[in-house]
Amino acid sequence: MQNSISDKYKIINDKSILWSLLALSILFVIAKIIGVLPEFLNRMPEEAIPRYAETLDKGFNNNRDWMTSITRFFSERLEFQLKVMAHLFYGARVHFFNPIDWVSLTFPATAFVYFIDGRKIALVTASVISLTAVLFTFFIGEETQLTFMWVFLGLSAVGAIYLIIKHEVMSPIIVLGIVSIYAVILNGYKLGPLPWSSIAATAAVLGYYLGGWRLALLGGGTFIWTALIGQWKLAMETLSVLVVAAPVSFVIGLMLGIAAWKFTKFDKFLRPLLSVLQTLPFFTYLLPAVIFFKVGPTAGAMATIIYAIPPMILMTTLGLKKVSPEIVEAGKMAGCSRFQMLSKVYIPAARTELLVGLNQVIMLCLAMVVLTAFIGMPGLGAKLLAMMNSFKLGRSFEIGVTIVLVAVMLDRLSKAWVVKQPVHFERGAPWWERHFFLLAAIVAFFGFMLFSMEVQFADQIGRKQHFSKGKEIDGLIKGFLDIDAVQAVTGWLRWFLITKVLIPFRDLLLWVPTSSFILFITVFSLWLGGKKPAIYAFLFFSFVASTGWWDRSVITLYTVISAVALAMIIGLPMAISAARSEKWSKRILLFCDTAQTFPSFIYLLPAIMLFGINDVAVIFSILIFTLVPLIRYTVEGLRGVPPEMTEAADMAGASRFQKLINVQLPLALPTMAVGFNQAIMFAFFMVIIAAFIGTQDLGQELQRTLAGTDLGKNFVLGLCVSLMALTFDQTIMSWTEKRKKALGLK
């Protein structure tokens, strides 16, 4: 009884705060119209702006030396791996082996062997590698290295034979696999580049193993397309970074995730950091990478690694927490030690979530690798950037297709791995049947390698051999754009949007006094999300105002809001009508699923094609990017309404429209809000990329910092974007939680 009275009191209290804040906000606006608003309420006075950037720069410059010496150490290790991969994939030359690199290889190899085969073999592996490393320190020079390669290979072979005799077949095959990887690395400067037909064939076998002939087609087809269209080297430049960055991200994310799961305090410290990291614009990842790590692939890889870690941490903690208590107890009762608990019970039992994490890591890595074109990383992204700059739409389109194919392939294959379950073999199945796919992959790989020694076309596709139709497509696209009707439509849209909608809206937002803007956002958060998000909103936006980048922030916000609003006007009706039929829902969800895997950079392409380089193209690219989550979650929300509720509405004699308004939409709204939230987050991400087209917002400033060493400014700008995004995130998610609870959907 007492509780409900105080609740009531609280609501009244909350409401009165809400109304008084709103009144205050409107008061400032009126004051400005009349002309009595004091200037410091309109905009932060210049002299009052704290010098965040300068302070940060100073702190950074003082500590620069030791910080870079640490990061250099890591980047050199990374560089080694990158070079080996670059060599394998597209034939870059590797000349040296640093003994420390050998030692750095020991850890992952030993850990791997330990999990497969236990302590003894792990010790053997570790000692063999370290021994080789030590020997290498004394005998540098390529001839000697080659000699020791044979010694090393011989030792490994002896180890493998020992294992075959001692254990069953599986583990030696894996050990052999490791050995051959080492052999390849050791022999690196002789082996690469791998023939494209080998890689395509192996990908097809892998695809077939994971998900049948469809994935085999996707896996093989992607590589065949890439080779035939003449983009093999570009794609390999991108992939060689990906195959290093994704595993490193995965492992670091896994470690941190385990730590966060084990230590609550660490988790509490990490969570807010992760939220900020996940909303930081990618430029903020790039500049530190350039400054701390060497330019080019290493910096790109480093930025990529860091960018992909946060979701892996979250998935790891989620997965470990979700392990069924009975499995945990079963482990304890079996007498597991703590380490055995983790390695043999928790991690295998959380397999699904960890692999979902891996999928996310791979997709984020790909998106980021493409974006690292902005700091001069060669590959598909750089080429696309260059082609778009020179308005070569045909080639851009082809590269776009390649990127999309690679993205879809990686996504589908890794998702197929998530759902892949172990299957038993009948007793007495011969060893080749048990390891059929492994053998098939090996045969395909080496078979095509031998084949390509004879047939040059299967090895590398030369300059004039490819089937690129860049010029023809270019002509086609430009011809289409030149059609009067098309031009009239895009021209009218451009004129209408810019002069009637966008400019007036932007000017309005810029005109509103800072103080009243902040108050208004706070009121919005209070009304929708409640007290806590409102406090955050106030603090975050006040910080943004205090950085002195207010106008640019408002322009960023305006772009985001207009794009998301337009996306809703277009997307919601589409989604609602699609959700009516099972067939269309499935189709549209499949489409959204696929579109969501595209690296964000791709979305610039159609925008530039249709509208050229201006504000509308910016809005348009954000719009199509945000349409995906909006439509997806709306369809999911509407389809997720329990059938007994729609049936009840039908039996109550509701018309289709009444059913939609009174039953389906209210129940779907929390899910739709998640989509709306994601749309806003996507928009904040995209608006920064759109700086490439030419905007006047924070993204533009951020892009400019990349040219110099303004680390402080870069960081402050990044934080502005992040905090604005977080304000919306907090508010909408808190509303969703409340709503779900109220509807009993949790």
Place this chain on the structure above:
Amino acid sequence: MTNSNPVISCKNVWKLFGFAPEKYLKNLPENKSYEEIQADGYIAGVKDVSVDVFKGEMLVIMGLSGSGKSTLLRCMSRLHDITGGTIAIDDQDIMSLEEKELIELRRNKMGMVFQSFGLLPHRSVLENVAFPLEMRGQNKHDRRDRALEVIKLVGLEGREDYFPRELSGGQQQRVGIARSLAIEPDIWFLDEPFSALDPLIRREMQDEFLRLQDMLGKTIIFVTHDFDEALRLADRIAIMKDGAIEQCDTPDKIVLNPATEYVAKFTQEIDTARVVRAKTLMKPGNKKSISGPALSENATIQELARTLINDTRKEFPIQNESGKITGTMNRQEALEVLLGDE
């Protein structure tokens, strides 16, 4: 069976859930009820329980959901740390064990079966069963041999390479049972092992379980919410409510003399004649005066129904398994059990 020291001995065991429960328990006045404790913000999972389990005995802990039966079981295996009291296994206080000693204890003496099986999804049947052996570092050949042996014991031959999801619920629980038996435990914990199975399979598994127990003769703690199951399997039943034991006795004594109203609610629906055995009604002493065929002491009254009605002797001689006459049973008393009290 009763003379030796108990294998598990619980004395005034408390398990409270809530903030700083030890401190709360220290200042807890006696005879505070479950509801009063709850009002203070604590849940009494186990409330002042004292019970002994002897070697080779099967104690069934029976109670409805939330009665604390699974919590008590987990206290005995120290999956939960208790708040107060002592639990000793073979006269060793398990709360005083270091982590290493506890692991050793579990590796060598305890096996446990779970309600939803708790199988590791990424391991085949063989690997699941061999898991506890692997944990204690047995070599691959030995653990394979032993695992195959137990898999045969539970009747899963030929399924060694299957994965849990490829098996039916009953088969999965057979794997769970095999796993718990792999290390040849002295003490066997079973937490509602058959509750997740459908009734027909449950019956079959109970028979199977009785067969295994006849062969192995382990000390068993068996948790169930099914009173029929308890009656079928138990040497003794402990009925729990709100964390405390309401009554702990042999099935026929519980059926004949329910100690509390709560226990009586369970026994009401039970056909007493199917539970009570001749031994319970028997008066010891060999009266030579009674002639005629003797009745087996382990037969239930229901099994004896035909004899009781057709044979008009006032007293029946009762013989034990070896055929020795150990006492007599009054026909009238037996008929009352058979027909009800009316």
